[in-house]
Amino acid sequence: MHDFQLRTLLSQFFQEDIGFGDLSAEAIFANEHATGTIIAKQPGIFCASSLITQGYQLLSEQINVTTLVNDGEPLKKGDVIAKIEGPVREILTGERVILNLIQHMSGIATATAHAVQVLDDPNIRICDTRKTTPGLRMLDKYAVKSGGGSNHRFGLDDGVMIKDNHIAACGSIANAMARVRKAVGHMVKIEVEIETRQQLEEAIAAKADVIMFDNCSPETVREFRALTPANIITEASGGITLENLAEFRHSGVDMISLGYLTHSVKALDISLDI
Template identity: 40%
Template sequence: MYITGLPDILLEPIIRDALREDLGRAGDVTAAAVIAPKARFQAEFRSRAAGVSAGIDCARLALSLMDPQIRFEIVKPDASPVVAGDVIARVEGNARAILAAERVALNLLSHLSGVATLTKTYVDAIDGLPAKIACTRKTLPLLRALQKHAVRCGGGFNHRYGLDDAILIKDNHIAICGGVTKALEKAKAAASHTMKIELEVDSLDQLRAALPYGPDVLLLDNFSLKELEEAVKLAKGKAVLEASGGVNLETVRAIAETGVDVISVGALTHSATVFDIGLDAA
């Protein structure tokens, strides 16, 4: 999978707000008190564990916003495998600027590398099977684009980015509409020729009712393994089949073996452990 970084114009508002939060009303009073204004500093972002890197552009931008003259050398681009001791990036520049940006840079780099590393663990767990691992919209507010990028760095795939890029009919939509068929009829009437329709079903009966209406994707919510196998027999080739609910590292391979096309995992973004990275003097 070819991974391209997110453009700075998308990242910059997030990084600026994060720096503004940390700098507060007076800036870095510690650095101002103990470090000479023109002091220089050379440092390295180093991995302290094995995993997958993600978020290096966030670190670069945090530093460059504090000092545009800072030199930032990327050694391990996003999606690179790393082990403990690996240098991810090298930085050299004004010491006060580097220390002011250090925590924002590390927070984002460590969090996003954690998302990428967890995603890679899930991808490896179903190695050899055709199913894809996908994230969900269960992301941290305002960090969705970054977290979804990190999922791709780990070898996963992205579900929809928001409420506007695909129709996803869930249980509450069905309840309000008065049933699966009514919800699908309305969605078909409203959708443009480029808009896909996904329907969440929680039973085989709902799946059977939906198939004649030709949804593009069927989300099989909390199906047992036996039910997933039956759903694949009924609908394979008629719609993309996405399994969701009850997915963890102990269950994901058995779910993939049923023949579903996609397995969505909210934990990739809402439960990833921070990846241990430090900024050490070179």
């Protein structure tokens, strides 16, 4: 995460939450100082130490943050993640936004690490998708990397992905690929989503850079991978959950993308105590 982009996001989030002022903290406190600790309430993988530091620096230059856990490191229940010292009013004003974000990001990092462990195949990368909450994509994808995963496209301008609706509206994979080749430069990779052997053969003939086996069983993924030239990157996606993920072990694909890592992950329980 770049500091400038992170500070811009945090400013927007604080503006939403604080509005014209924290009526509670401003009514109760003046210049009192306090020490707070951010504590893990359950085990998991931590993410976003810089978010704590950058967030509190935005609220007050008098706040000192000492982080004790690095991104991607495991947490045990009761571990102290960070210590915060400074004006109690600003510490409490920033509490909810900062906790919400590090809980969310640590939840994604934890889920990603769990998926990597369950798959247990160093030759296949676990990837995210674009199924992120608008405004949080940079944070979500950073959290996936902190959990040992890899990033798929960041946005529509990051690469070409010809999906089922593109193919249906265009008439065929060949037509869609031909139009794309005329429109994009040689530096842009083109991925094609397929579901059948016929579509696979079309995508190979059209010289796709990446082929996604969408909503395919582990057996079909292995079959399709065996039919795909080694120079084409392969990806499995759709219908893959934590419950059936291990069935794709040693399937031969380069990547498995999992939407649930970001669209329905459970936040890690983390609290701030003064």
